[in-house]
Amino acid sequence: MPKLRLTAAAVDRFQPPAKGQVEYYDAHLPAFGLRVSYSGAKAWFVMTRINGKLTRLTLGRYPALSLAEAREKARQVIENAKAGGDPRRLEAEERRRKAKEQQTTFRGTAALFMERYVERELRPNTAREYRRILQGSDTAAWRDRPISSISKDDVVDLLHRIEERGSPAAANRALAYLGKFFNWSLEQDLITVSPTAKVRALSSGKSRERVLTPEELAWLWCTLNGYPGLFGGLFKVLLLTGQRRSEVAGMRWDELRSLNTSEAVWHLPPERTKNAQSHLVPLAPAVRTILQMLPRTGPLVFSTTSKTAVSGFSKAKRQLDLRIAQLRSDEHLASLLPWTLHDLRRTMVTTMNERLSVPPHVVEAVVNHISGPAKRGVAGVYNRAIYLNERRNALNHWADYVTRLVCDNHASDSMALQFAQGLAQQEQIPSRPARLIAAMPEVHLQS
Incomplete structure (x- = not known):
């Protein structure tokens, strides 16, 4: 057991033994020393008597614990032991204190x-x-x-x-x-006052009312047709299905049933919906085509890692806005008014009600709402109809409405009327005139 005055330079020079370990005792504080193992690890220790028994206590590793810090810690251990204390108990209390301090960060x-x-x-x-x-x-x-x-x-x-x-x-x-x-x-008594107690929201948070016009939808759809990457398909599915962003982003291949047929449906399990109710989304032909063209890299439909759902919506939305603004600028048109991805859902609901004359209870079913009069209260207990055929009809016509806006500005007029008449005949209710969209200026997009 070599004994010498330990210095920082000497500690750095100590080489590991060929096997086992070697201990160097400090000539300045004889009970204190450094243990060097064959693996190269260096640990400080101190020898002291606890309850009359000579005990070796490890103080920490070098270089995490410096020589000066280790020597001072050794002195404290020796003094505590002489006073009748148990350094091991004090060390345990220190660990508990640090653990509690870590918990309260x-x-x-x-x-x-x-x-x-x-x-x-x-x-x-x-x-x-x-x-x-x-x-x-x-x-x-x-x-x-x-x-x-x-x-x-x-x-x-x-x-x-x-x-x-x-x-x-x-x-x-x-x-x-x-x-x-x-x-x-x-x-939990971890704080005495909440720092959010008197903080007011920065914006009013009022319910949004933004609904995209047919012209805006035309520009959006035309731009999405040339939008690169995974987000192009995702934004299209978001627009054509009207489902929530998190639901579309988390879409799984095993949730898609009969994708290659006209009976294709997307089954959302309860744990993936806002109201914890399972939801069936019939897939229009345009949506099926989009999904069939996507590569399968894992269980998730929209993923770049095959393990986690796609993220970065804010950046992708800004890029889409810039792309639309540039195309409109080329035609000497002003940028679109600000809109959000959730406005696409509201636009679909509004258009189905006002332009395509879809019955309200079918619209509610399409977006998985249970707030309508047909589903509230006692009526909701007995009304378990899912209106799957009506939903498919509504979503097919909505997809046709959107995709034809670019090709034929007036196609949606007759389409809306035909759809209203078809639903009236299907449900045996008097048909009502469909609201015709206003004449829309021609859209010329540069390729």
Whole structure:
């Protein structure tokens, strides 16, 4: 057991033995030393008596623990042992203190919240949104901070950063998720006041009313026909089915039934829908064609990794807007008014009701709503009709309406009337005149 005055330079020079380990004791503090193993690992130790028994305690590894720090720690252990204390108990208490401190960081508290509340109580889609806010890039700077140090100013700054990306609605959602998280932390006595308590939403959050006009739909569809990458097909399916963005993005091949036939249907299981109700989406020929042209790289239809659903909607939407704006600029036309992907769903619903004369209960069924009078209350208990044929008819005509807008500006007039008459005959209800779309200027797109 070599004994010498340990210095930082000497510790660096120590070479591992051919086998086993060798210990170097410090001439300055004889009970303190360094153990070097054949693997090259170097660990500090101290020898002291605990309850009359000579005991070796490991202090930490070099270089994570420096020579000066290890020597000081050895002195404290020796003094505590002389005073009758047990350094091992003190070390255990220190580990518990550090573990509790780690738990009360934003990162640790968020992990507890996800485990004890979100993952147990909430649907997968909602859990994913909580994960994105609490464990994503927006709150990355908070991760190692004590949760009690997060202030109202921190929250407001975060919301402004999200809003500046062009996402005021996302900022409002972030505030709602953070509010729930901090209120839970308050209930667990991890904080004494919530930093979101007096933070107001940055935007009003009023219900949107944006519905794209036939001309706007024509420009959108024409642009999508030349839009590259996976998002071109995804945006088309989003438009032609009217389903929610998360539902389309998470589409799986095993959810698609009879894809190569006119009876093709997309079956959404309860865990993938907002209202936790299974949902059948008949697939129009145009949608089937889009899906059949996509490569199969894994279980997910829209995926670049074959393991996770496609992401980056904001960037893809901005690129689409720029593409449409450039095409319209070439024709000396102004850019389209701002619109969101969810506006496509509202546009389909509105058009089915006002232009294609689809009965309201069929429209409700198409978008998996259970709020209509035919499905509410006692009526909903007995009315289990799924209107699958009517839904297929509605979605087929909607797809025809969209895809023909570019080719024939007036085709939708007669199509709307024929569709209304077809539904009236099918359901034995008096037909009513279809609202005809206004004359639409010709659209000339450069290739």
